[in-house]
Amino acid sequence: QPDRAKDSLLKTAQRWGVQIIAIGNGTASRETEALVAEVIKIAAFPLKYVMVSEAGASVYSASEAARAEFPDLDATQRGNVSIARRLQDPLAELVKIDPKALGVGLYQHDVDQKRLGEQLGTVVESCVNFVGVDLNTASAALLGYVAGLNSKTAKAVVAHRDENGPFGARKQLLKVKGLGPKAFEQSAGFLRIPEASDPLDNTAVHPESYAAARALLARYGEKHTRLPDVAARVRKLFADKESTPAQLAADLGIGEPTLNDMLDAMARPGRDPRDDAPPPLLRADVLKMEDLQPGMQLRGTVRNVVDFGAFVDIGVKQDGLVHVSELADRFVRNPLDVVQVGDVVDVRVLSIDHARGRIGLSMKKGG
Known part of the structure; x- marks a missing residue:
């Protein structure tokens, strides 16, 4: 009963002040996307949707950690919460799942599982500490x-x-x-x-460097001067040749690399490096294959990377393929040198095969 589902979804979104709907990209995701797009058309308030990878969501929903976190919810509801949280803070949610359950690449089950687990654990640890x-x-x-x-x-x-x-x-x-x-x-x-x-x-400055950081603040800032202002003031001194990093580092009793790291950290307190990445693509309507024309410029999200290219979600039912020869204006040996899963990319439609449901795309800038 689509009408009943639309009415229920609209009322729920209105009641809770929902602004973005996260849709898992698994089974029946395109049908759900079409339903949500119809709800957005009749909504009298700002509402968008975004497709979210649900890789490993079923593994999490049946895990001990999920049962401990949501003892009163069934596995389906736990999976829904996981998908929504992946939009809010993907890293915080994905660490709850064994990285092997995310589908990390072709032939992952054919390699040494112990070494694979160790390498994936190292990658996750590196990501968490970097952020x-x-x-x-x-x-x-x-x-x-x-x-x-x-x-x-x-x-x-x-x-x-x-x-x-x-x-x-x-x-x-x-x-x-x-x-x-x-x-x-x-x-x-x-x-x-x-x-x-x-x-x-609230910075990446380590407590063992606090003495030097406070000496820096005392020298170049007043009592309530903000950290970014002090960092900017010091950088200006360097630019104006009134001081040098080597000279200031020596005065503070620290190394020059430590000083540079300190200034970078103070320039952006609470910095999350993910803020520099392109934001997820928010959509309000669904494209149909019939809407596509060769030459159209679109923006999409990389869903999968294989040896022969990358599959990109451009908002139609079928993901389009950017062949390895169309990934860049130069020769590309390995598609992973150019794109990663989750990247937001600009593409141009090359061809549409309605009979076979195939879409050819290009990321070349030269046309």
Whole structure:
């Protein structure tokens, strides 16, 4: 009963102030997309939708972690929550799933599973530490990937937070049972506290460099000067040749690379490197193959990368193929050198085969 479903979806979105609907890209996703697009047409408020990869969602929904997190929901509802959260913060959600369950590539089951698991774990750990983690909102699953922490200490951090309230400073981590000075030293620089009284606790500056950072702030800032303003002031001194990084680093008793890292961190407190990536594609309507014409310029999301090219979701029922020869204006040996799954790319329609449901695309700029 499509009309009843549309009415129910519209009322739910209106009641809860929904602005974006996340649709899993699995079974019946295109039918769901068409239904949502019809709801958006009749909605009297701003509403968009976005396609989200649901790889591994079923694995998570049946896991012990999901049952502990949502004991009153069934597996389908847990999967729905996982898909919605992937739109909000993909990394925080995907760490709850064994990376092998995400479908990491062709022939993944034919290689040494132990080595594959180790390599994937290293990649996830690298991603988590590169992005940084909010100490007061992160789950135990996410904290467990922070350098210096493990599953046991991550759970201890969450238990301490639940019992004593949010952390107000990084140094309070030392009060967590089972977390010693060494673990603190390794992990502190990757943990952020946006609400901290000390603004340095919301940067990538490590506590062991706080003395130098405070000396820098005392020299180039007043009591309430914002960190980015101090960083900008110091960079201007370098540009005007009034000082040099080497000279200032020597004055502060730190190395020049440490000073540069410190200034970068202070320039953007709470920086999330993912903010620099293209945002997900929000759509309001569904394209049909009949709407496509050769030469049309579209924007899409890379859904899969194979040896012979990349499949791109451009908002029609069938993903289009960018053949390896059309990925760039130069010779491309490996498509992964140009695109990754999840990339938002600009494409041009080359051909439409209605009979076989195939769409040829190009990413070449030269036409």
